[in-house]
Amino acid sequence: MKRPWQGMHPVKRLGWVTLISLAVLAMCVVWDNWGDLLLHTPTTATQITTTETAQTQQASADQIEQGRYLALAGNCMACHTTRGGTPLAGGRRIDTPFGGVYSSNLTPDPATGLGRWSAQDFWQALHRGRSKDARLLAPAFPYNHTSVITRQDSDSIFVWLNTLPPVVQAQPVHTLVWPVGTQPALAVWRSLFFEPSPFQADKSQSAEWNRGAYLVQGLGHCAACHGPRNALGASGPVSDLSGGLMPVVNWYAPDLTREAESGLASTPVTEIVRLLRTGGSSTAQTSGPMGEVVQHSLQHLKETDLHAMAVYLQSRAQSTPQPVPAEVKPSRISLQVATQGAKVYERQCLQCHGEQGEGIQTASGEVAYPALAGNRSVLLSDPTNLVQLVLYGGYGPATAGHPRPFGMPPAVLELQDRDIAAVLTHLRTRWGNQASEVTPLQVNRIRAAQGQ
Amino acid sequence: MRTFSSSQTFTAPRSPAHLDHPPPTRVRQPSAWWIKGLFRSLFWAAAALCAGPLSAQAQAPKRFADDMAERTRACTACHGDQGRAGPDGYYPRLAGKPAGYLHNQLRNFAQGRRHYDLMARLVDPLTDAYLGEMAQYFANLQLPYPTPTANNAITPERLAKGQQLVTQGDAARGLPACTQCHGVRLTGVQPNVPGLLGLPLDYLNAQLGAWQTAQRRAHAPDCMAEIVKRMPAQDLIAVSSWLARQPLPADTRPAERAPAGPALPEALRCGSAPELSATAAKPMNGGKP
Numbered sequence: 001m002k003r004p005w006q007g008m009h010p011v012k013r014l015g016w017v018t019l020i021s022l023a024v025l026a027m028c029v030v031w032d033n034w035g036d037l038l039l040h041t042p043t044t045a046t047q048i049t050t051t052e053t054a055q056t057q058q059a060s061a062d063q064i065e066q067g068r069y070l071a072l073a074g075n076c077m078a079c080h081t082t083r084g085g086t087p088l089a090g091g092r093r094i095d096t097p098f099g100g101v102y103s104s105n106l107t108p109d110p111a112t113g114l115g116r117w118s119a120q121d122f123w124q125a126l127h128r129g130r131s132k133d134a135r136l137l138a139p140a141f142p143y144n145h146t147s148v149i150t151r152q153d154s155d156s157i158f159v160w161l162n163t164l165p166p167v168v169q170a171q172p173v174h175t176l177v178w179p180v181g182t183q184p185a186l187a188v189w190r191s192l193f194f195e196p197s198p199f200q201a202d203k204s205q206s207a208e209w210n211r212g213a214y215l216v217q218g219l220g221h222c223a224a225c226h227g228p229r230n231a232l233g234a235s236g237p238v239s240d241l242s243g244g245l246m247p248v249v250n251w252y253a254p255d256l257t258r259e260a261e262s263g264l265a266s267t268p269v270t271e272i273v274r275l276l277r278t279g280g281s282s283t284a285q286t287s288g289p290m291g292e293v294v295q296h297s298l299q300h301l302k303e304t305d306l307h308a309m310a311v312y313l314q315s316r317a318q319s320t321p322q323p324v325p326a327e328v329k330p331s332r333i334s335l336q337v338a339t340q341g342a343k344v345y346e347r348q349c350l351q352c353h354g355e356q357g358e359g360i361q362t363a364s365g366e367v368a369y370p371a372l373a374g375n376r377s378v379l380l381s382d383p384t385n386l387v388q389l390v391l392y393g394g395y396g397p398a399t400a401g402h403p404r405p406f407g408m409p410p411a412v413l414e415l416q417d418r419d420i421a422a423v424l425t426h427l428r429t430r431w432g433n434q435a436s437e438v439t440p441l442q443v444n445r446i447r448a449a450q451g452q
Numbered sequence: 453m454r455t456f457s458s459s460q461t462f463t464a465p466r467s468p469a470h471l472d473h474p475p476p477t478r479v480r481q482p483s484a485w486w487i488k489g490l491f492r493s494l495f496w497a498a499a500a501l502c503a504g505p506l507s508a509q510a511q512a513p514k515r516f517a518d519d520m521a522e523r524t525r526a527c528t529a530c531h532g533d534q535g536r537a538g539p540d541g542y543y544p545r546l547a548g549k550p551a552g553y554l555h556n557q558l559r560n561f562a563q564g565r566r567h568y569d570l571m572a573r574l575v576d577p578l579t580d581a582y583l584g585e586m587a588q589y590f591a592n593l594q595l596p597y598p599t600p601t602a603n604n605a606i607t608p609e610r611l612a613k614g615q616q617l618v619t620q621g622d623a624a625r626g627l628p629a630c631t632q633c634h635g636v637r638l639t640g641v642q643p644n645v646p647g648l649l650g651l652p653l654d655y656l657n658a659q660l661g662a663w664q665t666a667q668r669r670a671h672a673p674d675c676m677a678e679i680v681k682r683m684p685a686q687d688l689i690a691v692s693s694w695l696a697r698q699p700l701p702a703d704t705r706p707a708e709r710a711p712a713g714p715a716l717p718e719a720l721r722c723g724s725a726p727e728l729s730a731t732a733a734k735p736m737n738g739g740k741p
Contacts, residue, residue, distance in 0.1 A: 083572075084563030291577050352525075362518045392570065393526050397577040404582055406522060409529030410570055450569075 029184075032191045037134060059159045067160025070153050073305070074146070074219035075297035079103045089113070089167040094140050095248040097233060099176035101140040109166035114158075122158040123151055127196050136186040138174060139194065145238050147196035148218030193234035205315075212312025213239070215305060220297075225253035225289060241316060245384065250446050251288045252384045254376070256313055257320035263376055264317035272310035273303070278401030285370055285396050288388060295397035333425055333437055341426025344419050348411065349427070357431045368406045373431035383424055383438045387446045390420050417443040520589040526574055527586070535590045537598075541652035547593035550706045552643035554587035556671065556724045565669040566662075597650040597704060602696035604653060606689070614694030617687060618648075625682050628720065630691070632713050633675075633728055638698070640706035644725035647706060653696035660688045671723030678720055 005013050031038075071077070071088075080103045082092045090105035090113075105113040114122065121132040129143030130136055137143060179185045199218060201210045216222045217238040227240040229247065236242075243255030254261035264272060267283065275281040279294040286294050298306065333341075352369040353359055359371035372378050377385055393410035396402070411420065417440040424443075428435035516522065521534070527546065532538050535546030546554060560566040562575045562583070575583060616622075618638070621629035631638060633645050640647035648656075662668035663680040670676060680688065710728055721729045 082564070084565065295577055360516050368516065368518070368522070392573050393529070394573055395526065395577045398579040398582045403579065404523060404585070405577075407524075407526030407574065409526045410574070412570065413530070 029187045029191045033130075033136060033187045034134060036128075059162075063156050064160050064163055066153075067156035067158070069301075070149075070157050070219060071160060072297055072300045073215060074149075074157070074221070075293060076106065076157075078292060078296050079140075080106050086167045086169075088161070088164060089169045090171055091169055093172075096140055096176075097247045098180040099174065101138045101174045101176065102172040103141075104171045105167065105169050106161050107164045107167040107169075108162045109168050112168055112170045113166060114161060115166060117158075119155045119158045122161075123154045126154050127151075127198075129190070129194065136183055136190060138176070138181060138186065139189070139233065142221045142224045144194055144197065144235065145218055145221035145224060148199045148214065148238055150199065153219075189232065189234070193230075193232070197238055206311075208308045209312050209315060211305065212308035212310070215309050216241075216312055220309065222256070225251075226256050239316075241313075245382065246289065248449075249289060250384055250449050251388060252380060252382045253290070254380065257317050259317065259322050260325065261376060261380060262317065264314050265322075267314070269307065269310045269314055272314060273306045274401070276306050276309065277301075277303075278399050279397040279405070280367055280402050282365065282367070284376075285367060287394065287396055288385065291395075291397040294399060299397070299399040299401065333429060337422045337425055337437070340419065341422035341424075344415065344423035345426050348415070349423065352408075353427075357427060357433075366402070369408075372427045373433060375433075378427055379433060379435045381436065383428070383436075383442060384446060386424050386428075387420065387438070387443050390415070390424065391443070391447060391450070412447065417441075417447065520586065524586055524589060527590075530570075534593050534595060536595050537652075541654040542658070544651060544655050545597075546590040547595045548704060548706075549591060549646050550640050550643050551584070551588045551591035552725075553640065553646045554590055555584045556644065558583040558587060560668075560670065565671070567667055594705065597700045600650075600697050600699060602653040602693060604693055606693045610686075610690045611694050611697070613687070614690035614692075617683075617691050618694060626717060626719070627679060627682055628716065630695075631711065632716070633710060633722070633725070635707040636711050637701045637703065637707065638695070639701065639704055641710045641725075641728075642706050642708055644722075644727065645706070645710070647704075648695050649698050649700050650704075651696065653692055656692035656696055657689065660692060664688075673721045673723050675716070675720045675722035675725075675728075 005016070008016070077087050079092055079094055080088045080090050082089075085091060086107070088106040090103045092103045093100045094103065107113040108115045110116050117132050124130050124132070125137065125141075126143065126146035126149055128147070129139065129141065174181050197217075199214050202213070205213075221238075223235060223238055223240050225246050226243060227235045227237075228242060228244040229235045233247070235244070241256040243253060243258070243261060245252050256262045256264055259265045263284070267275075267281070271281040271283065275284055275286065276294065276298045278299065279286045279291060349372075353372050354369075357372035357375075360368045362368050380386075389408060391410065391412045393408040395407040396405040398405055415423075420443045421438045421440040424438040427433065428438065521528075524535075528535060530538050530543045531546050532543065537543060537545035557566065558575050559580070561568065561571040564572075578586075617627065618630040621627045621632070630648060633641065634648050635641045635645070638648045659668060660680055663677050664685075666677070683691075716722075716729050
């Protein structure tokens with residue numbers, strides 16, 4: 001019997017093979033992203049009706065309150081609200097290395113919001129990153145994390161969202177570079193990097209530990225910042241807390257498992273809770289994007305949940321083998337840089353941070369100005385956060401537990417890149433601190449990226 | 453050394469580069485240092501040897517007070533010691549302005565009605581209550597004003613026109629006098645209306661221009677936007693030039709209430725100062741976040 005490819009010209013045969021392989025791959029991608037819809041449509045439809053009815057009847061005040069709380073834990077409003085806009089009406093631009101993504105309107109407006117969605121649709125969005133119309137969502141929405149959320153919690157959030165006053169506000173069109181935002185590109189990206197990861201409890205751990213893990217990996221979406229991302233913007237597993245440089249905004253979210261970067265293994269759990277709830281502890285302060293998380297989300301969470309998160313985070317830090325600290329050779333700093341750094345420090349920093357980098361505490365023991373000697377943030381090998389803090393200054397979050405923070409003046413208009421580099425080098429190499437020199441180029445990169 | 457203590461004038465020398473030039477934005481090539489490195493190293497070493505003991509002596513004893521002056525260092529770095537205005541005309545005076553006005557401006561930055569990234573970054577992490585406390589702190593500071601220095605070229609006729617608009621308005625265009633809301637002495641009215649004197653010409657022009665292009669807004673309804681819309685640029689400059697030349701009256705404090713006069717027309721209601729309007733009883737979002 002003659003097979004069809006026998007006697008075919010080799011080039012032609014190669015062409016066919018390629019074509020068929022591509023078709024098979026494409027079918028795999030389609031199946032991977034939409035396969036469940038092809039299979040289960042009728043059953044899903046019945047499920048919707050039953051769940052819906054059940055839900056409408058059962059949407060109790062408790063469930064609504066639970067939904068409100070869970071939305072706070074997920075910090076949904078941070079992205080789904082514009083500056084000065086109605087909370088959760090969407091429209092905020094989130095800049096990514098691939099262009100701008102606009103958040104969607106989560107209020108129950110039928111035309112521009114979730115008004116026509118069912119709880120099942122909402123669950124699909126959280127669990128599979130897929131919109132009501134089966135459109136794949138841009139992964140700026142951290143659906144790898146929301147896929148951890150239980151169906152019950154998803155339903156509660158949805159029920160609460162439905163109690164909000166509807167706002168007519170259409171979601172602007174994303175401005176992603178072609179072809180990144182297209183459905184085929186998203187489908188391929190998802191096949192490579194996304195799989196729903198419903199929460200897997202670890203039976204060997206306590207209920208509290210598991211609650212913490214659920215919050216950190218799911219709603220808290222901590223690894224969205226505290227985990228590394230690859231060149232295509234994909235992060236690792238939802239439990240990967242090994243630190244990451246946040247693209248575009250340029251802040252480094254420290255490795256939460258590494259003692260040298262975050263100190264979680266040795267910090268008492270109560271102090272970790274205090275940091276999460278108030279933005280500051282006796283030894284650490286939050287700033288930048290973490291300050292926003294404390295301000296909008298963490299300070300509103302129950303003590304028990306914060307405690308659970310702290311227990312989980314500490315256990316992760318304690319169970320991660322710590323790398324032996326590399327022998328840091330004292331940096332060879334030019335005399336000019338050293339002198340300039342000392343000069344700028346004395347003029348701009350000394351009054352608050354002290355002659356020996358010891359910082360200032362108030363009479364009540366609250367950190368007014370953090371110590372720089374031995375400060376983990378000062379010693380991070382990536383000086384990004386330091387440059388941000390010196391350029392733009394700012395306040396830590398004002399929270400119920402820490403309502404009147406002290407602030408740092410911005411230096412962006414006053415100090416040149418080389419002054420900032422020199423003073424950062426100064427405080428990274430004095431008072432026993434041993435970290436690498438900061439170059440004017442490193443400062444300039446961040447100044448240029450922030451457009452100031 | 454820069455000091456921000458509560459009792460002294462702003463004597464800290466800023467770097468000359470800051471006074472004379474826009475903020476530096478370009479990369480400074482590190483390699484350039486090394487070429488001249490040897491000479492400079494020796495020079496700086498000598499300088500350090502001389503300067504070290506001197507600066508140690510000049511070092512003021514560290515003072516830390518757990519108060520609002522300390523908590524507003526991030527503000528006074530640009531707006532001058534005690535908020536008496538920055539040296540370059542773009543960072544306005546905060547001291548002695550009505551607390552409601554200052555608080556509304558902080559809210560405007562936080563909520564996107566005024567645009568300055570540096571301000572937004574500073575106010576974003578703070579609560580409305582804390583911003584209000586900061587506003588009250590600066591409002592309570594009564595400091596002397598500098599002598600006006602505006603000397604832009606403008607004809608006496610146009611200055612007179614400016615004065616007329618400020619003090620009488622223009623009924624034909626439905627323009628009230630500035631004094632009707634900002635007080636007869638133009639030092640503002642408690643709690644929400646700012647004074648118009650003691651401000652640099654550049655700042656006045658920048659704000660009026662920003663209102664024209666909707667870069668600066670206030671709580672709706674935005675009365676100043678409506679007023680500026682009715683004034684051609686020529687008139688705005690006449691008004692700002694006249695204002696920037698006026699010395700402060702003996703009593704520089706904001707008036708307790710707006711002068712008695714005709715009620716503001718409906719079209720000029722102020723969302724950020726609802727008390728000015730006869731129809732103020734109507735619920736508006738003015739004065740609230």
